Amino acid sequence: MTKIKVGVIGCGSIARRRHLIEYAKNDNVDIVAVCDVVKSRAIEMAEKYGANAFEQYEEVIKLAEVDVISVCLPNNLHAPVSIAALNAGKHVLCEKPMATSREEAEKMIEAAKQNDKILMIAHNQRFVSSHQKAKQIIESGEIGKIYSFRTTFGHPGPERWSIDGRNSWFFEKEQAFIGALGDLGVHKSDLIRYLLGDVAEVSAFVETSSKEDTQVDDNAVAILKMESGVIGTLAASWSYVTSGDNSTIIYAENAVLRLEDDPGHSLIVQYKTGEVVKYQLDKIQTNDEGGQTNTHVIDHFIDSIINKKTPLITGEEGKRSLEVILAALESNETKKVVKI
Structure with missing residues (x-):
């Protein structure tokens, strides 16, 4: 070929x-x-x-x-x-x-x-083993109705990751347009849409609190209401100074799913019966040396x-995940809940 x-x-x-x-x-x-x-x-x-x-x-x-x-x-x-x-x-x-x-x-x-x-x-994030397994579990119906969630992506900032360090375009408003919310938050808006369907409404606080001499955000917390009615939070940050957090917790009728929340197990399912199932799956990609697993x-x-x-x-899927982040920016500016 x-x-x-x-x-x-x-x-x-x-x-x-x-x-x-x-x-x-x-x-x-x-x-x-x-x-x-x-x-x-x-x-x-x-x-x-x-x-x-x-x-x-x-x-x-x-x-x-x-x-x-x-x-x-x-x-x-x-x-x-x-x-x-x-x-x-x-x-x-x-x-x-x-x-x-x-x-x-x-x-x-x-x-x-x-x-x-x-x-x-x-x-x-859609190709991460724990996320794909969690989607299967949710769609099977075994954990029942989804009540709530929290999804987080934070690390110390692009200084360690970008080839230009602190002089990176990530900190330049004209080139970046958006900071941690666009760098990390859009990953989580895409993930939560993949797991739970589309987002209907967004309310958010978006701040620049840890980085100096930049106009892009480095801390954002959004409340999302899904089209299904499920509510939860999305956090994106460049101020988690000791290490990264790329976890998602799904709270449901029969169990709690913990995705990338435990160093040893990529997915833990805690059933309300007391049973706990721990999955050892391929690890999520990180920016650390040794974290360069295939993203697929x-x-x-x-x-x-x-x-x-x-x-x-697709482009359409990328656009819908971007729209969540744009809505968070608009909510922060207008101090209103934004419908998508």
């Missing part, structure tokens, strides 16, 4: 620790182009993966041999570069949050439709292209 030829635009941490590694491990892929405005980074990755180096993304999306583009850029560039790539006839895998507005997201979705190409958003995002994306299947996280 002819291999799918990939161009990765942006050679920062997400490309180095996720996209490039996982494309290289996929037998159906050839990485043919890498691009970064910092030329040395593009050259470094090109040499490592046997690709050609570019500084301008326009050059990469013009390449006839490129089938697929991975967009690993600051948030404000996600939509324009994705749209340009789709219009050039490429399939696109775009990092999250997919865009900085509903309008941008809609234009991305429209470009994918018009060009009959796959647009997938890189929300990896790339493999799923490539499989969707080869087998002409709709991916798990």
Whole structure:
């Protein structure tokens, strides 16, 4: 079979620790182009993966041999570069949050439709073993009616993760548009939608309390009301100074599900009968060294292209998860509950 030829635009941490590694491990892929405005980074990755180096993304999306583009850029560039790539006839895998507005997201979705190409958003939480198992348990009906939930994603901040450290675009309002809520919160809005269905209403407090010299948020707490009527909380933070928290707790009629809440067991089900079931599943991905397990995002994306299947996280799904975060921002500004 002819291999799918990939161009990765942006050679920062997400490309180095996720996209490039996982494309290289996929037998159906050839990485043919890498691009970064910092030329040395593009050259470094090109040499490592046997690709050609570019500084301008326009050059990469013009390449006839490129089938697929991975967009690993600051948030404000996600939509324009994705749209340009789709219009050039490429399939696109775009990092999250997919865009900085509903309008941008809609234009991305429209470009994918018009060009009959796959647009997938890189929300990896849907592929985590504990999350998939929890979805099976919920849908089986064994834990009964869902009452409430809390979902959290926090760590010390992008300083340790980003290739540019404290000088990263993550802290620049014009490039990032949004801070912890867009970096981490959108992962959890996507997860809770995956587990419990769509969100109907949002009320939120969004603050900048731990980081200095930045206008982006670093702490946010939102109350979500699902279309089913279930209520719960979503927290996103860059101020968990000792370690990360990527846990979700589901409170139901017959049991409590604890996802990624215990260091030894990815999923614990505590039944009201007193029975406790502990699952040892593949660990969730972290930004720590040694946490670089396969996210399954790339493999799923490539499989969707080869087998002409709709991916798990389409542009429409990415947009709905983004809308929760946009509603949280609006709620914080207006001090009102926002309907989606």
